Amino acid sequence: MSRWEPNARGRLEQAALELYSERGFEQTAVAEIARRAGLTERTFFRHFADKREVLFGGSGTFQDLFVAGVEGAPDGAAPIDAIAGGLESVAVFFEGRREHSRQRQAVIVANAELRERELIKLASLASAMTRTLRGRGVADPAASLAAEAGIAVFKVAFERWIADGEEHAMAPLVREALAELKAVTAGG
Amino acid sequence: MSRWEPNARGRLEQAALELYSERGFEQTAVAEIARRAGLTERTFFRHFADKREVLFGGSGTFQDLFVAGVEGAPDGAAPIDAIAGGLESVAVFFEGRREHSRQRQAVIVANAELRERELIKLASLASAMTRTLRGRGVADPAASLAAEAGIAVFKVAFERWIADGEEHAMAPLVREALAELKAVTAGG
Incomplete structure (x- = not known):
């Protein structure tokens, strides 16, 4: 088998997600993922730890x-407007990935270890955004509050976007969730 | 040794926190905690898993x-005002526990497993608050956005409250952080 495999990474991701969905994450072995993708375990480990x-x-x-x-x-944009810029940017990232995101989310929700890993990912994202806002001259605690607010908005928009039957793109859902956060904190 | 030990739980907590601070969480054994508290391992396991x-x-x-x-x-209170009520309630819980909270936080920050456990605790709190707001008739996503906003406010106020030299009680710090969140989301 040649070292180079066309789109090996994508094929492995797809095969893994299918198997995690069918049998559960715990019950799936790397060897099975590689087999389903028509690749070797060695190729798997060239792409994923x-x-x-x-x-x-x-x-x-x-x-x-x-x-x-x-x-x-x-x-000079207000912190919450800078966060809105970040949300627009991730909304683009997700376009075309709705079915993949739905499958991934279902796998994660079903497994405690993966849920923890997801929490760590979001906490790390909040820290990175807080640092970025500080780098723009935003003082604390506005930086961390705006960052946390942005993550809350993202989570709400993401949940809606992957809901059954939802067809709106993520960008309008993100804007709507941000508007709702503003309404909520205004005490409306 | 009698089955009943005066304030065994509190003594074990204090001994554990001292040892975790001195040597690190990983490097501390239950036997050492019990010894420092002048109690037996068996008593430890009557109080903690x-x-x-x-x-x-x-x-x-x-x-x-x-x-x-x-x-x-x-x-009929707005969701964010209901959350403010929750924040006032926890502020009372923390009074008199500042030194304990400082030590505990230092131990947690130093250990990846404990940081994860803390994230899970806060995620569980967000879910509980979301459910409580729904129970008060608050619709989604206002319920989850208000809950997440409340946790962000709590985290900011808590960090300030345990900062070196900080002497304000938690209640005013919580109110200040909430006001700052409102200013941030208003785009001020």
Whole structure:
């Protein structure tokens, strides 16, 4: 088998997600993922450290995009508007990935270890966004409050976006959730 | 040794926190905690399932108080005002516990497993508060957004309250952090 496999990473991700959905994450072995993808275990380990990383390999990209969106907001934008920029940026990242995101979320919700890993991912994202806002000159605690608010908005929009039958793109859902947060905190 | 030990639970907590601070959580054995407290391992296990539970044994009370404060808000109060009621309620819980809270936080920050457990505790609190708000007739996503906002406010106020040299009680810090969240989300 050649070292180079066309789209090996994508095939492994797809095979892993199918197997995790069918049998559960715990009950799936790396050997089975490789077999389903028509690849070897060795190829699997060239792309992923372990079977959990298949689900979290995109976390770095997700965080980088969120941060880049915040950094790219106009100078002097209010912190919450910079966060809105980050939300727009991640909304683009998710387009075309709804079915994949639904499957991934179902696998994660079903497993305590994966739920914990997801919490850590979001906590790390909140820290990164707080640092980015500080870098834009936002004082504490406004930086961390805006970052946490942004994550809450993202979670609400994401849940809606993957709901059965939902067809709106993520961008309008994110804007709607942000407007709802503003209404809630205004005490409306 | 008699089955009944005066304030055994409190003595074990104090001994555990001292040892975790001195040597690190990983490097402390239950036998050492019991010895430092002048009690037996058997007594330790009558009070705690394991050495991690010493740090999280109060989580249930903390959550119950937060929820009770939300439930106790006047009928028809806006969700964020109900959350403010929960925050007032937990602020009372923490009074007199600042030094203990500082030590506990330092132990948790130093250990990845404990940081994860703390994230799970807060996620569970967010779920409980969301359910409580729904029970008060608050629709989604306002319920979850208000709950997440409340946790963000709590985290900011708590960090300030345990900061070196801080002498304000938690209640005014909580009110200040809530006001800051409102200013941030208003885009001020």
